[in-house]
Amino acid sequence: MNNKKLAEEIFKIVGAENILSVTNCMTRLRLQIKNKNEAVDEKIKKFEGVLGINYSDNEMQIILGPGKASNVANEFKNFFDENKNPQIGDGKILHEKIRAKNSTPAKLFLKKIAGIFVPLIPAFIACGLITGCVGLAIKINPNLADEKFIKLLMIAGNTVFYGMNLFVGFNAAKVFEGTPILGGILAALITHPNLSEIDLIPGRGGVISVVLIAMFAAHIEKFLHKKIPEMFDLFLTPLITFLTAGFFAIVLIQPIGGLISETIGNLATNAIQSGGAFVGFILAGLWLPMVMFGVHQAMTPIHVDLISQYGVTILLPILAMAGAGQVGASIAIYFKTKNLFLKKTVASALPVGIMGIGEPLIYGVTFPLGKPFITACIGGAFGGAVQAHFMVGAATLGISGLPLAATTNNIAVYFLGLITSYVVGFIATWIVGFDDPE
DSSP, rough: OOHHHHHHHHHHHHGGGEEEEEEEEESSSEEESSOOHHHHHHHTSSTTTTTTTEEEEEEEEEEEEEEEHHHHHHHHHHHHHTOOGGTTHHHHHHHHHHHHHHHHHHHHHHHHHHHGGGHHHHHHHHHHHHHHHHHHHHHHGGGGOOHHHHHHHHHHHHHHSSSSHHHHHHHHHHTTTHHHHHHHHHHHHHOGGGGGGOOOOOOOOHHHHHHHHHHHHHHHHHHHHHHHHHHHHHHHHHHHHHHHHHIIIIIIIHHHHHHHHHHHHHHHHHHHHOOOOOOHHHHHHHHHHHHHTTTGHHHHHHHHHHHHSSSSBBBHHHHHHHHHHHHHHHHHHHOOOOOOOHHHHHHHHHHHHTTTOOOHIIIIIHHHHSSSHHHHHHHHHHHHHHHHHOOOBBBBSOOTTGGGGGGSSSSSHHHHHHHHHHHHHHHHHHHHOOOOOO
C-alpha cells in the first residue's frame, strides 16, 4: 500500500465528518477528532505501515515512523481539503472547546516551555555533532588543534551557545504573546559583556532568567497595549516595556533566575555524583512512562541550562538509555514471536530505534504487548546506571541512540551503557516473555 492509498483508506475509515484538523510530527499522523472508536482503531492498525495508535485527549496519533509520517500526512491533507464537510464548518471552534476541556494549567505551561526550546533543537544537533566530531578528531590527532580549519569548526560548533539567550528570548516572548524582538533585546541586555564593568554578572541564570524576563515583559506589553492610546502605542509601548522589564530584569528577575539555575545545576550534578548508578537506574527506568504522560517536556530547559553552565548535560545520556532498552526488548521479540506481522513491524521499526527514534518501537511493539514495555524499562535502567556512574555528558539535545555518541565526553563508556541496555532489555524480555498475538 503506497502512501496515497494508505492516507485514503485511513481518511475513509475515520470519516470526514469526524476529523477536525490534520497535523503531523516526525513519526505520527495526528488527527483531532470528535469521537473515538475502538473498532476504527483496530481496522487502521491492520494496515501495512501502521505501527500503532496512541491518543492524547482527542488527538488520534497514528504512528507511521520517520519519513512515512510526513508523506502520508501530505496525502491525507489533500483528501481532507478536498472532502471538507459543511457539518464541520465550525470544526476549529469545536476543536478549541475540546482542547480547553482537556487541558490543565500544568500541561499548557509545559507546552509553552516546549514551544520555546523545540525550535532550537536542530541547532543543538548541528552544533553538538560538529563539536563532538571535532573533539574526537583532536583526541586521535592532537596536532589538528592548531589547524585553522579545525578552529573554524570549533567556532561553528559553539555558535548555538554564543547566541542561545537571544534565541530563547525571541522564542519565549513569542510563546507568551509578546513582541519577539523585545524578548531578544532583553536577553541581550542581561547577557551583555559590559555588565561586568558595573559589577554585574553577564548572563547570570542563563536560559531560566531569559524565560522569566520574556514572560514578564510580555505581560507588561499586553497591559500597555490596553492602556496607551493608539496614536502613541507604537512609540511608547516598546520603550516602556523595555525599560520597565529591563530594570526589573537587572535588579530582581536575573538574580532569582540565577538562584534557580544554580539550584537546578547543583541538584542534578550532586544527585548523580552522590547517588551514582542508583540515581541513573531510577531516572532511566522511569523515563519512558514520563514521556508517555507528557512530563518529559519539562526536561528540555534543564538540558539547555546544564549545557550553558557546564558545556554538557549529564542527564541526556542517562535518559537516552530508555530507548536503548526498547531496542534490546524488540530484538528479543523479533526472535521469539511466531507472528509474521509483529516480526515485520519490529524489523521496520528497529533501524530508526537504534538511531534514537523510539516511538515506533514503543507504540508499535513493546507497549501494546505489555510485559516487554516493562522489561525494556529495566534494560534502560541498567544502561542509565552505567552512564550515571561514569558521569557521561552530552553537548547537545534532541538526539539519542547511536548518533548521541559523537557528542558525548566519553564515547567508549556511552557505548558500554548502550550495549548494557540492549543486552539487559533482550535478556529480561526473553526470560519474562509475552503473549504472542495470533
